[in-house]
Amino acid sequence: MMKKVSLFIVACLAHLCSWGQTDSVSRDTLFEKAAEGLVRFYYDNHYYLVDKDCDFKSIERVSQFVVAKNAFHGEFKDFNSRGTVVLTGYHNQGAKEGLFSAYHPNGVLQWQVTFKDNKPVGDWKYYYPDGKPMLTVNFDNGTGLITSFWDRLGRQRVIEGDGSYEFKMPFEFYNEYGFPFFERKGRIRNGLPSGYWTTNMVDEKNKKVLFTEEVYDKNGMLTEGYNLFQDREYRIPLTIIPTQSFVNGERLISKPCTFDDYSGFNAYLSDRLNAAFAANPSFQNTEDEFSYRVTLDKQGEPELITLNQPLKTQALNKYLEMVVKDIPFYFPSLDEAGEPIEDALTVSGKLTISEAGVFNFHSLRIEREKQP
Structure with a gap:
């Protein structure tokens, strides 16, 4: 579950001069007053806000903040858990301006780009951890064009927007396929994907x-896409350039300090429920809550699922039960030694149905009986 905290931040930052932990903070310290008015x-x-004592906290940002505009302002620096700078830049009343520089954990430049009016301009240059060039994406025409690419052996595979491209990226959050990486491979023409492309799932052993x-046309538009795992066609492809999560930091969204939230598993459950329930005009303007209990073995495979709190709309409960029983895996609970154990989970959430009959399952939360 993610929480929008912008209004909360406005209220709290307005009183930073007398900052103190209060009941309205819900026991989470997402930000604090720093020196020199920062x-x-x-x-x-x-780049989701978390409590400062959360095990998943890994980045600290020091910046000015304009309460009236709910926005960062001026120069900022982001530090990792070892105190090493990982990102520097500048905001003008919330808009990214000027040079932004990101760094690998070893301190080597990771990428660098210039922003104007909150949009990248010129070349966005990426580098490997050893400092060698990796990728150049040009934004002169407003659309990112791959102009240069070097593989890990230092061979330039794309020159002036033409060549072959093969790049491995990590999945940011949980995916039901069980692979930590995916690899995009194909031809680049005039800076855009062209012709036949593939995506491979990649495990830790490569x-x-x-x-x-x-299949892409001469304008870089996807004309055919087929998912072999799901045996279906699609129209929106995976990215071919590295994703940058630092922009999430400007959205001021928080996550509870649980692995299910951090890993994106709760978001995956929401997406799975929303995908299963198509829009139905027979159900409109509904606000409801639900919960179900699932027992897990040590591998995270569900053994018994029962609805604890059914939906008030009884006609939906049979289908809801069928959908949740089709979810094949949950992260197993761990004992004090970090070993997986059998456990029982309670999954709760909310359902909102719009005036058009569009279902939105959200605010999912998982409580574990044997693991805090």
């Missing part, structure tokens, strides 16, 4: 399994 914000590595096949 504010220190606490993030996980995906074993690859074909995941998708795609």
Whole structure:
């Protein structure tokens, strides 16, 4: 579950001069007053706000903050848990301006780009941890064009927007396929994907399994996309350039300090429920809550699922029960030694149905009986 905290931040920052932990903070310290009128914000590595004592806290930002505009202002620096600078930049009343520089954990420049009016301009240059060039994406025309690419052996594979491209990226959050990485491979023409492209799932031992096949036209537009795991066509492809989560930091969204929230598993459950329930005009303007109990074995496989709190709309409960019983895996609970154990989970959430009959399952939360 993620919480929008912008209004909360406005209220609290307005009283930073007399800052103190209060009941309205819900026991979470997401930011604190720093020296010289600055504010220190606490993030996980995906740039979601977390409590400063949370195990998943990995980034601290020190910056000015304009309460009236609910926005960062001036120069800022982000530090990792070892106190090493990982990102520097400048905001003008919330808009990114000027040079932004990110750094690998070893202090080597990771990427660098200039922003104007909150948009990247010119070349966005990426580098490997040893400092060698990796990728250049040009934004002169407003759309990112890959102009140069070097593989890990230092060979330039894309020159002036033309060549072959093969790049491995991590999944940011939980995926039901069980692979930590995916690899995009294909041709680049005039800075854009062209012709036949593939996506491979990649495990920790670099074993690859074909995941998708795609065809792009001369304008870089996807004309055919097929997911081999799901046996279906699609129209929106995975990214071909590194994603940057630092922009999440400007949205001021927090996450509870649980692994299910941090890993994105709760968001995955929401997405799975929303995908299963199509829009139905017979159900409109509904606010409801639900919960179910699931017992897990040590591998995280569910053994028994029962609805604790059914939906008030009885006609939906049979289908809800069918959908949750089709979820094949939950993260297992751990004992004090970090070993997986059998446990029982209570999954609760909310359902909002719009005037058009669109279902939105949200605010999911998992409580574990044997693990705090």
